[in-house]
Amino acid sequence: MDVLMNSFSLYVHVPFCSAKCTYCDFNSYAGQDSLMGPYADAVAREAALWSPHVAGRRVETVFFGGGTPSLLPLPEMETVVASLKANFLIEPGAEFSLEANPGTVDAAHLQGLRRLGFNRISFGVQSFHDDELRTLERIHDADEVKDAYRWTREAGFDNVNLDLIYGLQGQTFEGWQTNLETALSLGPEHLSLYALTLEEGTPLTRDVERGRKSGPDLDLQADMFEWSRERMKQDGFHHYEVSNWARDSRECRHNLVYWRNGDWLGMGPGAHSHMFDERFADAASPRRYVELVKETDAGEGLDSMHQVAMREGPDREREMSETAFLALRLREGLDISAWEARFGVDIMDVFGEPIRETQELGLIELVDGRLRLREEAVLLGDEAFMRFLAPAVSSNMI
């Protein structure tokens, strides 16, 4: 636990996209490429602003998410990475991940990213069927995924994740099976499989609400999940989080920090942080973010970081709640002794009722001092998580 609390992670949000996908509710923008230079300078400056506040603390993982981080040209990426290396104590063996859209990379770009120090690439593949990719308004096709994957290996990356979405409109069970088989045949170290969900405010959700498209078939999604879980097991993958599978010990170390409710510092438009016992987030608009970073003076603390637009102060009840339900997302579950050591209270005094209730409902089980979702209840996780929510915790967290 000490290691977890003394070290921390860095997250850099890259908000640029070539086009906005129909199902996406992330903080991402198409048509703002002219801001990439000022954006990179602003993140570099933000890193320098935070540096004195984390002196002596080591960085175990760095994650560039988006948006589409692979859209950022190498010179701008170099500006950002150099500032991270100059301002933070990044461990030599740190995980250094980048989310990439397969349609935005070529061999030279991937080699450049490897030279900058990235050692893990996560591709937003979503599907290997071009008709499904068109429905999602993704900019890449299946052949581009295969090319990107080959170039990634040739560039020397030995840790690759592929994201896939199941339960897409019109997708048959067999269509999904082909997608997963194609992904497995490439031989990635990690796979993230997400059910298509309707997020508030997205074009897809509006189309479903207006009856122009049908919503996801939840029964079919459950069948796809169950089949995938068995298929992944046969292929030697370890299911370690509701939607995530890894070979050997290639779990995403960065995401484990989130699920174990560790500390991370987010930089860039809309980036969230969990540091200094607080949760806070930078201004979401890229233009506004750039202006606000410029207005902040070096050496000032969290109170005067102008780019921080949302802030939730320290809240012990929230921390207890988040630490519990985030851990329940993991197949390893919640280590009760570690939770009690972290908060200095008996877990039954705080969560006695939800623990009893979720056990009676068959959602969670107690095994070797850990509370975890039962194998049969993984898809019903939200039913369990919501019972551990403190009143102040947003349901967006689960």
Ligand code: SF4
């Ligand atoms: S590429 Fe990713 S972040 Fe960008 S719009 Fe599509 S889903 Fe959203």
